[in-house]
Amino acid sequence: MDSEPERAGSRRVYGDPDGRWCEVFLDTYRLPAGRTMELHRVRVGAGRTGVVVLARRDGCTLMVRQWRPAVGRWMWELPRGFGETEPAADALRELAEETGLRGGAARVLASVDVDSGLLESEVAVVEVTVPADAVLDGGGSGDGEVAAARWWSREELADGVRCGEVRDGFTLAALGVAAMYG
Numbered sequence: 001m002d003s004e005p006e007r008a009g010s011r012r013v014y015g016d017p018d019g020r021w022c023e024v025f026l027d028t029y030r031l032p033a034g035r036t037m038e039l040h041r042v043r044v045g046a047g048r049t050g051v052v053v054l055a056r057r058d059g060c061t062l063m064v065r066q067w068r069p070a071v072g073r074w075m076w077e078l079p080r081g082f083g084e085t086e087p088a089a090d091a092l093r094e095l096a097e098e099t100g101l102r103g104g105a106a107r108v109l110a111s112v113d114v115d116s117g118l119l120e121s122e123v124a125v126v127e128v129t130v131p132a133d134a135v136l137d138g139g140g141s142g143d144g145e146v147a148a149a150r151w152w153s154r155e156e157l158a159d160g161v162r163c164g165e166v167r168d169g170f171t172l173a174a175l176g177v178a179a180m181y182g
Contacts, residue, residue: 005029008036020046021082043120045082049111050123051091052174053079055103057130060151061178063166064098067147074147076160077168078175080123091126098146101136103128109181112173125174127181 008028015023023043030036044050055062055078063076081094088106095103106128114123136149152160157175160166166175 003032005031005037013040019043040118041120042118045084045121047121048083049087049090050083050121051081051087051094051126052123052170053091053095053103054109054125054127054174054178055079055095055099055101055130056127057134057151058132060153061157061175062095062099062101062130062136062149063152063157063160063171064146065148066145068168075168076166077171079146080170083121083124087124087126091124091128095128095130099136099149101130101134103130105129110177112177114169114173123170123173125177127178 006029008030010025010027013024013026021044025041025043026038027041028036028038053062062079064079065074065076067073068075079094079098081090081097083090084093087108091106092103095101106126109125109127111122111124113119136151157166161172161175166172
């Protein structure tokens with residue numbers, strides 16, 4: 001097995017004043033063969049575990065539509081957000097903020113590193129059961145980030161992935177975890 005490279009230095013090259021939302025670091029590593037390399041690392045949410053929410057009801061999964069300026073397109077994805085307390089509570093908060101829905105039971109299925117080449121923070125995949133009588137108004141009752149929200153069947157999700165309509169890394173990782181749970 002290869003030995004771990006030694007971190008020879010690290011400096012913060014960007015960050016909001018309190019480091020609460022985003023920090024970018026430039027790390028210098030000394031490789032075992034003696035060569036050095038510089039890599040960027042991004043820490044979001046002060047390094048707390050983020051969440052991606054698998055909201056489930058009647059065999060369907062809730063997806064939200066948001067504008068993502070980094071890729072310049074509208075994306076259908078699972079609700080997600082920064083961690084503030086612990087993953088199950090954060091998932092219930094994010095679901096309410098983005099869609100106005102109140103979830104019931106919440107359980108952490110797994111933790112994933114959605115971009116191990118750049119993003120330092122891990123993300124918990126949290127399954128949330130939404131009561132059958134919960135009303136979804138299409139995303140308008142949340143915090144304004146979401147343009148639309150709707151329930152997708154398993155077949156619609158598979159079709160969305162195949163045709164490229166669902167392509168967000170957080171969502172694809174969470175759907176992969178969910179597939180292991182049936």
